[in-house]
Amino acid sequence: MSRNVYKPPVQKGFGQFIDAMVVLALVYLSLLAPLLMGGTAAESAATEHKAKPTWEELKQNDVMQAQWEKLGHTPETAEPIVTKKFSYEVEPLSLGITIAVIAGYFIFMLKMSDREYREVINERFGPRVGKGD
Template structure:
């Protein structure tokens, strides 16, 4: 006589804990690079305020018009135009993120293996 297999059901509280844990891991992995980033250098002191022109900033008349539509003058736009985005990869952040992902993958693999073996044992008996 064979009985139908009924898999164990995870309770709602367990699902909530799993969801919150995953959300926390994602949040921490996204926040960690910001927390580990070196503080920005203080702005350079300007002894004499010089007038900046759009031409010095490499902006043509069409670009200037767009900046003005956004409410910027040349002085206000200068830090935005002259500051370049930093696309450098930070090794510590990369390693921490990789370790979190690999660790979680290993955890899921071990738990899945254990559950798979349990199902096989229940279904076919050892």
């Protein structure tokens, strides 16, 4: 009894290129989307700049001051970093859209994987397997 060696279908180079470009575009758009949908926390936090801040005005102790200086900062260059207030507000609409996109992608992947799994089983073992499901 000779056994047929299974040879899976091979994706062409052009198909791999398209897949890579789609993934790259999705990553780029996912990183760009928050900027397009309302800016950043840095834009919404307006701070007043004093003439010459000191480490004491910035409420930095000696240890903190030494670490800032190791990083090459002076009180003037560290002030925007220290005084910037971060916004940790969750926007329900953005959260809902994110959840919907992730859930939709997950369902899509499950359906595609199931279909491809059944195709491989049918190619390998014949069309009779998997029809009863």
